[in-house]
Amino acid sequence: MSQLQAADPETPGLGDCLRSARRGRGLTLKQVSERTGVAVSTLSKVENHQMTLTYDKLLQISRGLEIDISELFHSPYSDNIPKKFNRRSVSRRGEGQVIRTKSYNYLYQHTDLLGKQMSPIIAEMNARTIEEFGPMMRHEGEEYLLVIEGKIMVHTEVYAPVELNVGDSIFIDSTMAHAYLNVGDGVARAVCVCSASSSALMEALRLIENREAASATKASPERGTPGRPVKARR
Numbered sequence: 001m002s003q004l005q006a007a008d009p010e011t012p013g014l015g016d017c018l019r020s021a022r023r024g025r026g027l028t029l030k031q032v033s034e035r036t037g038v039a040v041s042t043l044s045k046v047e048n049h050q051m052t053l054t055y056d057k058l059l060q061i062s063r064g065l066e067i068d069i070s071e072l073f074h075s076p077y078s079d080n081i082p083k084k085f086n087r088r089s090v091s092r093r094g095e096g097q098v099i100r101t102k103s104y105n106y107l108y109q110h111t112d113l114l115g116k117q118m119s120p121i122i123a124e125m126n127a128r129t130i131e132e133f134g135p136m137m138r139h140e141g142e143e144y145l146l147v148i149e150g151k152i153m154v155h156t157e158v159y160a161p162v163e164l165n166v167g168d169s170i171f172i173d174s175t176m177a178h179a180y181l182n183v184g185d186g187v188a189r190a191v192c193v194c195s196a197s198s199s200a201l202m203e204a205l206r207l208i209e210n211r212e213a214a215s216a217t218k219a220s221p222e223r224g225t226p227g228r229p230v231k232a233r234r
Contacts, residue, residue: 015047017072021065022047036064073097073111089113096122103127103134104180121192125182130155136177141195143174150188153181164190 022032029047033040037060045051053061062069089110097108105124110116123145127133136155145154146169154170155161157177164170172178174194182188 015049019047123192125188136179138177143194146191151184153183155179
């Protein structure tokens with residue numbers, strides 16, 4: 001399962017941010033467990049830097065605590081968090097939170113800013129055919145995509161597929177089912193800006209990962225005649 005990885009060692013760790021979010025709301029570990037469905041022992045290990053969490057667990061926690069998922073990477077209870085209307089964030093090359101799936105590799109940037117109205121992402125497209133991609137994804141909000149490397153084919157449920165080259169861009173309603181495919185000879189990469197919340201985007205990616213896991217299971221059936229038990233050899 002894909003994991004989020006903080007690229008900047010200067011930022012607070014997941015355990016520090018989880019503890020800060022919990023204490024800032026006056027909650028015990030047991031109360032957080034009841035709200036999120038994550039075991040107390042797991043929460044304790046995370047807070048004590050003994051383990052990390054996959055993004056589906058992070059999503060569980062953000063939903064249960066009703067917080068933006070980026071709060072689990074940068075604590076809003078720190079005195080050095082800028083005020084909402086005087087904010088600035090600089091992202092260096094390679095910095096951000098990484099999510100990897102079979103279809104996409106996403107690098108979420110500027111996770112230190114909470115309550116953003118948009119999510120800036122560097123996206124790398126892996127799937128080369130719509131059959132390989134599977135069912136197209138949809139989520140709340142709108143999105144803008146600018147190709148910075150390679151060739152990308154954009155499929156939607158309403159319009160005919162369109163090919164984008166370096167420097168080309170597209171704007172779509174994200175509630176319309178869509179898929180981005182790599183149709184070039186090498187890497188396909190784009191800047192993607194989504195107005196959806198981080199939690200909504202990660203939920204969409206979680207569904208993709210669950211779909212991929214189910215497909216992998218179906219692709220490796222037990223030997224034997226379908227519908228009949230497999231007989232043991234004597």
